[in-house]
Amino acid sequence: MENTHPQLPYLLVRRPAASLADGIVTFREREPVDLAAARRQWEAYVEAFRSRGWGIVEVPVADDLPDSVFVEDTVVMFGERAVLTNPKQPTRNPETGSVAQVLEELGIPYDRIAAPGTLDGGDVLKVGSTVYVGLSGTTNAEGIAQLAGFVEPHGYRVVTVPLTKALHLKSAVTALPDGTVIGYAPVVDDPDAFESFLPVPEESGAHVVLSGDTLIMAADAPESAALLRERGWDVVEVDVGEYEKLEGCVTCLSVRVR
Numbered sequence: 001m002e003n004t005h006p007q008l009p010y011l012l013v014r015r016p017a018a019s020l021a022d023g024i025v026t027f028r029e030r031e032p033v034d035l036a037a038a039r040r041q042w043e044a045y046v047e048a049f050r051s052r053g054w055g056i057v058e059v060p061v062a063d064d065l066p067d068s069v070f071v072e073d074t075v076v077m078f079g080e081r082a083v084l085t086n087p088k089q090p091t092r093n094p095e096t097g098s099v100a101q102v103l104e105e106l107g108i109p110y111d112r113i114a115a116p117g118t119l120d121g122g123d124v125l126k127v128g129s130t131v132y133v134g135l136s137g138t139t140n141a142e143g144i145a146q147l148a149g150f151v152e153p154h155g156y157r158v159v160t161v162p163l164t165k166a167l168h169l170k171s172a173v174t175a176l177p178d179g180t181v182i183g184y185a186p187v188v189d190d191p192d193a194f195e196s197f198l199p200v201p202e203e204s205g206a207h208v209v210l211s212g213d214t215l216i217m218a219a220d221a222p223e224s225a226a227l228l229r230e231r232g233w234d235v236v237e238v239d240v241g242e243y244e245k246l247e248g249c250v251t252c253l254s255v256r257v258r
Contacts, residue, residue: 006056006106007055010056017066017197020242022066023228023246027165027171034048035114041242042253047256057106057257062094073095077256082101085113085115085120115148121132122167122252123163125174125181131159133161136168136169161189166187167247170207170252171187171207173206174210177212183200186203198225199229204216205228215236218239218240
């Protein structure tokens with residue numbers, strides 16, 4: 001960890017495991033993963049945030065946990081509190097242990113999803129005080145109910161969204177700073193589930209991470225980037241191609257603490 005008590009805002013990240021190529025693939029054909037390229041892409045991704053004023057906190061690398069670089073799935077921030085998830089996949093469940101330790105070192109209080117509830121952070125999309133949660137192959141109704149019990153007393157509203165065409169909700173949709181939900185329509189079960197929905201022309205164009213009013217997104221969605229720039233947004237493109245082979249995207253690689 002670079003800084004035990006960093007100033008806000010900062011990013012929780014985890015370096016790619018040596019076993020990254022063995023990560024779970026569900027909705028696409030498995031492709032060879034170039035670990036050296038993945039490490040370079042991770043460094044450039046982190047630098048895109050560091051150069052914009054974010055502190056960086058690293059969860060210790062776990063070379064025996066292939067998917068552990070996708071730290072977003074293990075914890076979701078709600079203001080000054082966190083919810084530690086309970087991944088359904090047995091190979092991913094151990095990822096939460098070291099994340100919990102880092103939260104404790106940082107002094108971040110957290111609630112924890114417990115069996116039989118399962119929840120992946122990639123299924124949770126926050127838009128203002130509304131929390132959309134994908135009912136998916138990785139997040140079940142009990143996990144969503146537990147999440148609602150933790151966050152609704154703090155002013156959030158949890159909305160369950162059907163999800164059958166993508167691994168996680170944020171594999172299909174993310175949100176712009178003005179609250180507009182963007183998505184690649186062929187993998188969005190119900191666009192009407194969102195108050196405002198904007199389709200984008202490329203699947204990876206549906207994934208943005210916000211750094212203030214700057215949108216950080218994948219470099220392989222030029223038409224989507226152009227569409228967003230035309231709407232007045234500042235867009236920074238980063239290469240996450242090796243992670244896309246494992247159904248990852250720009251949202252999966254970090255957790256923002258603000």
